[in-house]
Amino acid sequence: MKESSLYGHVVELLGLIDRSRKPADEIVAEFFRGRRYLGARDRRFIADAVYDIVRNAALVDRIVQTAVASSPASMPDNEARPFSRLLAYLLAIRALGKAEIEAAAGSLWTSYVRGVPLQDSFDTLASTWSSFHWPESAAEQLALRYSIPREVTVEWVDRLGSADAESLCKASNAAPPVAVRVNTLLCSRQECRESLLLEGIESVPTPLSPVGLIFPKRTSVQALQTFRRGCFEMQDEGSQILSYLTQAQTGQAILDACAGAGGKTLHLAALMGNTGTLVATDGSRRRLDNLRERSRRAGATMIRVSEPEEQGKPSPDLGYDTVLVDAPCSGTGTYRRNPWLKQTFTESMLEQMVQTQRGLLRRYAEAVKPGGRLVYATCSLLSRENEGQVEAFLRERPDFAVVPAAGILQAAGIVVDMKSEFLELLPHRHGTDGFFGAVLARKR
Secondary structure, three states, X not given: OOHHHHHHHHHHHHHHHHHOOOOHHHHHHHHHHOXXXXXXXXXHHHXXXXXXXXXXXXXXXXXXXXXXXXXXXXOOOHHHHHHHHHHHHHHHHOOOOHXXXXXXXXXXXXXXXXXXXXXXXXXXXXXXXXXXXXXXXXXXXXXXXXXXXXXXXXXXHHHHOHXXXXXXXXXXXXXXOEEEEEOOOOOOHHHHHHXXXXXXXXXXXXXOOOOEEEEOXXXXXXXXXXXXXXXXXXXXXXXXXXXXXXXXXXXXXXXXXXXXXXXXXXXXXXXXXXXXXXXXXXXXXXXXXXXXXXXXXXXXXXXXXXXXXXXXXXXXXEOEEEXXXXXXXXXXXXXXXXXXHHXXXXXXXXXXXXXXXXXXXXXXXXOEEEEEEEEEEEOOOOHHHOHHHHHHHHHHOOOEEEEOHHHHHHHOOOOOOOOOOOEEEOHHHHOOOOEEEEEEEEOO
């Protein structure tokens, strides 16, 4: 397909994302399901461009807004504004010249944008970009340069310093690697690699997780027989490491209280050797249905999926050895994988998340038996959702105490540089999504 036609699909998809409240990845999946004529290479081109524009949405939109304010007659009207965003993206983010942009999207512009020549809009945007005014504040400049909410960059600069915060912002605004977790119920990591090689897929072991692989190239995993046989699951390396904080073992009773689609649940089943009690619950029935299907493929027969209102202890007088609360959060640690979250962040949303997390900790602490452990985790990199939550919980529940995460992970052969008793994974330091984990032991 011609490049201009591919960019036409990009503009159409951007419009769908702007008009919908669904997560962008769901919209992209629906878009491609309705366009079977697109080949794998075309889909990759469209998806990469859309995600890159979403990652840089704040900067792209500021460039367009500034250009419209300076020379409104040279820019398209609101109906054709997606084409202005595409042009600003190609110019500022992709750093393409006028001739390259004309070759890539000139015919698309001529067909859809009325009354404004591409040359005029290009000149206005190029002038705007060359004289672009950046904020003086380090946090505000990072917020605009990497399209990350200002409230987030302010905390990162305050906590990490300007240089380290910029490294974190840059890593959070880059495309993530394709990481998978090998299902050790069915095969070893080496056996999985060999099976993938037979299908022409190269992989390398993850540096931290003992059961992870990284695909150097983008791959459609659903078409692979190795995936269909249940030999691996899509899961970020950082998410894999969180599972080891539970110290899951054969014969234990474990509750995954916020299981979602079940990535960590399936990992726990493998760590437990498919033996013991493993209950998974979540507020979304759709996600639980997904977990049931994934469990069948993985051969994880021990998992009992429970609706939230049905969840209880294994028996009236016995609590769980471990309860994992991977709580809903702002997702600030997953911006590189879920860039649309940057556009939905608000202080009110953050406060709502904080209250939800506090309620989950209070509720599920009761399910931990004396001597058992509560593992609290988020994919956030904000202290209010992490250390702040743990401190507030311990003030309410002095019968719990922090267990340093470093020793637990070292016992599993995982060495992560930690500056506190909590686990904090950072994209620019560890190459994973951003995660926080705390282990809280209930006193006997």
